[in-house]
Amino acid sequence: MAPRRKSQASAGSLEQLLAAKEIVIHCGSGGVGKTTTAAAAAAMAAVHLGGKVLVLTVDPAKRLANALGLEQFGNVETQVPPAAFAAAGVEPRGELWAAMLDTKQSWDDLVHAHAPDAATRDAILDNPLYKNITGRFVQSHDYIAMERLYEIHASGRYDLIVVDTPPTRNAVDFLDAPERMADFFSSRLLRWLTVPARSRVLTMASKPFYSVADRILGSKFLEDIAEFFLLFQTMYDGFVTRAKAVTRTLGDARTTFVVVSTLESAPLAEAEFFIDALEERRMHLGAVVLNKVLPGWFLDKGTTASAQRLCSAADEVAAALPADLGDPAQVSRVLQEVGESFLNFQVVAKREAATRAELSSVPEVVAAVPYFTHDITDLEGLLELGEKIWR
Amino acid sequence: MTDLLDRKLLFVTGKGGVGKTTIAASLALLAAQRGKRTLVGEIDAKGNLADFYETGPTSFRQREVSPNLWAMSMDTEESLKEYLGLQLKVPFIAKIGPLARTFDFVANAAPGVKEILTVGKFLWEVRERSYDLIVVDAVATGHIAGQLAAPSAIQELVHVGLVRDQTGWMLDILGDPAQTGVVIVSAPEEMPVNETLELVDRLRDDTVVDLAAVVANRVLPELFGRGEEEVFDRLDALPEEVLVEAVGGPVRQLLDGAEMAVNMRRTRAVHLTRLREELPPGTPILYVPYLFQRSHGARATSQVAAHLAEELGY
Numbered sequence: 001m002a003p004r005r006k007s008q009a010s011a012g013s014l015e016q017l018l019a020a021k022e023i024v025i026h027c028g029s030g031g032v033g034k035t036t037t038a039a040a041a042a043a044m045a046a047v048h049l050g051g052k053v054l055v056l057t058v059d060p061a062k063r064l065a066n067a068l069g070l071e072q073f074g075n076v077e078t079q080v081p082p083a084a085f086a087a088a089g090v091e092p093r094g095e096l097w098a099a100m101l102d103t104k105q106s107w108d109d110l111v112h113a114h115a116p117d118a119a120t121r122d123a124i125l126d127n128p129l130y131k132n133i134t135g136r137f138v139q140s141h142d143y144i145a146m147e148r149l150y151e152i153h154a155s156g157r158y159d160l161i162v163v164d165t166p167p168t169r170n171a172v173d174f175l176d177a178p179e180r181m182a183d184f185f186s187s188r189l190l191r192w193l194t195v196p197a198r199s200r201v202l203t204m205a206s207k208p209f210y211s212v213a214d215r216i217l218g219s220k221f222l223e224d225i226a227e228f229f230l231l232f233q234t235m236y237d238g239f240v241t242r243a244k245a246v247t248r249t250l251g252d253a254r255t256t257f258v259v260v261s262t263l264e265s266a267p268l269a270e271a272e273f274f275i276d277a278l279e280e281r282r283m284h285l286g287a288v289v290l291n292k293v294l295p296g297w298f299l300d301k302g303t304t305a306s307a308q309r310l311c312s313a314a315d316e317v318a319a320a321l322p323a324d325l326g327d328p329a330q331v332s333r334v335l336q337e338v339g340e341s342f343l344n345f346q347v348v349a350k351r352e353a354a355t356r357a358e359l360s361s362v363p364e365v366v367a368a369v370p371y372f373t374h375d376i377t378d379l380e381g382l383l384e385l386g387e388k389i390w391r
Numbered sequence: 392m393t394d395l396l397d398r399k400l401l402f403v404t405g406k407g408g409v410g411k412t413t414i415a416a417s418l419a420l421l422a423a424q425r426g427k428r429t430l431v432g433e434i435d436a437k438g439n440l441a442d443f444y445e446t447g448p449t450s451f452r453q454r455e456v457s458p459n460l461w462a463m464s465m466d467t468e469e470s471l472k473e474y475l476g477l478q479l480k481v482p483f484i485a486k487i488g489p490l491a492r493t494f495d496f497v498a499n500a501a502p503g504v505k506e507i508l509t510v511g512k513f514l515w516e517v518r519e520r521s522y523d524l525i526v527v528d529a530v531a532t533g534h535i536a537g538q539l540a541a542p543s544a545i546q547e548l549v550h551v552g553l554v555r556d557q558t559g560w561m562l563d564i565l566g567d568p569a570q571t572g573v574v575i576v577s578a579p580e581e582m583p584v585n586e587t588l589e590l591v592d593r594l595r596d597d598t599v600v601d602l603a604a605v606v607a608n609r610v611l612p613e614l615f616g617r618g619e620e621e622v623f624d625r626l627d628a629l630p631e632e633v634l635v636e637a638v639g640g641p642v643r644q645l646l647d648g649a650e651m652a653v654n655m656r657r658t659r660a661v662h663l664t665r666l667r668e669e670l671p672p673g674t675p676i677l678y679v680p681y682l683f684q685r686s687h688g689a690r691a692t693s694q695v696a697a698h699l700a701e702e703l704g705y
Contacts (some may be wrong), residue, residue, distance in 0.1 A: 029407055029408065030406060030407015030408055030531060031406055031407040031408020031409060031582070031583070032407075032408060033416070056406050061581050061582050061585065062585065063581065084464060096593070115630070129548070187526075202436075209554055213612050245432075262408070264408075264685050264687070265442075265686075266412075266439055267408065269439070295647075295651075297644045297647070298648065300641070300644060300646075301644075302640050302641040303640070303641050303642075303645055305640050306638045306639070306640035306641055306642055306645055307645055309638055309639060309640065310638065310645070310672045317637050317638055320636070320637035321626075321629070321633070321634070321637050322629070322633070324625075325622060325625050325626060325629075326621070326625065327624045330618065330619060330622055331622055333616075333619065334615065334622045334623050334626065336628075336651075337614055337619070338626075338645055338646070338648075338649045340647070341614055341648060341649055341652045342644075342648045342649070344683040345648055345651075345652070345683065347683045347684065347685060348683055348684075350685075351684075351685055351686065371651075372656035373651055373655045374654065374658050375580075375581055375658060
């Protein structure tokens with residue numbers, strides 16, 4: 001399949017992309033290395049591009065969080081200490097900051113910002129349904145992540161914000177979350193829902209709805225919900241205006257998306273789906289980062305022949321080697337294992353190469369991160385990964 | 392301990408990328424192969440369960456995809472329709488327009504209802520005894536505890552109504568370790584192990600559901616046996632041309648490849664040890680090796696099923 005939008009392979013680099021944009025959103029299915037990639041890109045930007053760079057992450061591995069100085073949970077933005085850069089042997093041109101997303105705290109902040117008065121604010125925060133709904137409300141995590149991004153960007157505190165998106169059941173959910181939130185708060189449904197508390201007069205349209213909803217959930221529960229949403233509606237204008245602004249930020253020319261994937265079929269299918277979704281919404285696809293890619297030399301023909309020979313004639317090879325290596329039978333076994341291991345990994349490398357060729361829609365920047373045999377637990381490791389995708 | 396496949400309902404969960412669907416598909420296949428009438432249901436919207444059996448797409452309607460094995464995918468709206476039809480005897484429900492809107496309301500505004508429609512459907516099938524075993528390819532570790540806690544949450548929040556009335560029998564089945572259990576799929580990497588251990592705590596604290604087993608997936612095989620690594624080190628230390636001469640071709644990348652395999656295995660072994668040590672004592676751990684496969688299709692599913700059978704002592 002011919003690439004749809006591929007320009008010259010060298011037309012761009014992650015470096016150029018990050019130098020030109022203010023918001024870089026990393027997305028992709030769970031387990032592909034989004035958090036690490038986002039942190040690595042942000043660290044590289046702080047080192048090479050300068051300015052104030054923030055990496056906003058959702059759920060980093062503990063050791064990575066420690067490496068970034070994120071010992072305290074919550075929404076606090078913390079500067080990664082210059083000493084950490086010194087330990088990694090670099091002198092950054094700019095500053096690297098990191099923050100974690102605390103969903104509950106962010107919702108509370110939102111209520112604080114938009115509640116019309118202290119009494120309403122406290123009534124909402126104390127409502128038993130509030131915690132339950134903010135915790136479980138469909139896409140509430142997605143919405144709050146985008147909302148927080150908007151808030152930080154609008155504050156003008158940073159030159160560049162690199163975001164790691166929450167793991168969602170469906171990667172496009174968070175793109176639509178602000179709009180869906182605005183829809184929800186302006187929906188007829190919500191008005192229906194709050195009817196009994198407002199007037200107790202059922203309209204013709206809402207009657208069948210109520211008879212069904214009543215039987216399913218019981219009217220007491222409906223009233224509880226209605227009261228909660230009535231309180232919430234006092235924040236309606238602020239919320240909807242805000243959600244619309246968040247949507248605009250996602251489509252802004254200063255915002256770009258980096259799709260992260262491995263070369264396994266399921267994550268890659270999701271990446272492609274996501275790339276199409278961005279195109280549909282006219283949002284900017286900046287780069288695709290392919291993670292945990294096996295080295296290309298597993299496909300080398302000469303080495304393959306050597307591996308095959310080790311598998312089929314290990315005894316002969318062992319006999320031709322110096323005798324002081326050890327017991328010839330054991331040497332032969334080791335040679336055979338080395339050959340088999342190579343051919344095993346080659347099967348996976350071939351599959352990866354084929355999958356990669358199928359990637360139909362490719363942005364200007366495609367970077368491949370080799371498989372790291374060790375865990376990335378410090379700034380040095382992040383920068384090592386960053387070097388692989390930067391230029 | 393109840394034999395894993397003798398339970399009636401297994402929720403298979405795991406962090407994204409660990410092979411949750413592979414394990415769910417393989418467990419179901421194994422049960423079916425062993426003569427159990429098995430239903431495998433997928434909850435995630437991704438809808439790729441069918442790829443693991445190479446049969447057409449699955450839907451809410453259960454369909455036999457191979458002998459003894461039925462597959463379905465969850466659709467909460469369909470589940471609600473079925474529920475209303477069965478429970479409320481509301482035959483006109485299909486006709487009324489506001490159903491879609493009612494559904495939106497129910498799903499979005501009322502906490503726990505979408506979850507209960509999902510979990511409830513499978514619990515219903517258990518109650519009806521339609522299958523010997525139901526394997527659910529459930530949501531990922533971050534969401535599963537909330538989903539399984541829904542019936543309890545509903546009981547607390549909703550005091551009357553038909554949904555409330557349903558929670559009693561649901562909790563009975565969910566909380567019975569002889570019938571229901573969670574299988575957490577993990578992998579020998581830092582985050583999957585973290586999430587597995589966190590979920591074990593959450594399941595214990597927030598839900599009534601028993602932890603049935605943990606699957607350690609993609610465990611790299613040990614490349615070298617006892618004493619062999621020393622031999623390899625000596626091989627590696629030889630002048631390259633000696634080795635090239637003996638092999639009759641390039642060897643550098645053969646050695647690099649072997650070193651990579653050894654290092655990968657070593658890094659992963661640390662996480663595997665942590666998993667083993669920090670899980671509650673007695674938790675069954677099933678090890679599934681990393682498979683060097685061409686694809687992720689039916690062939691891989693049957694290979695994984697064979698490894699699971701071995702681990703379960705069949």
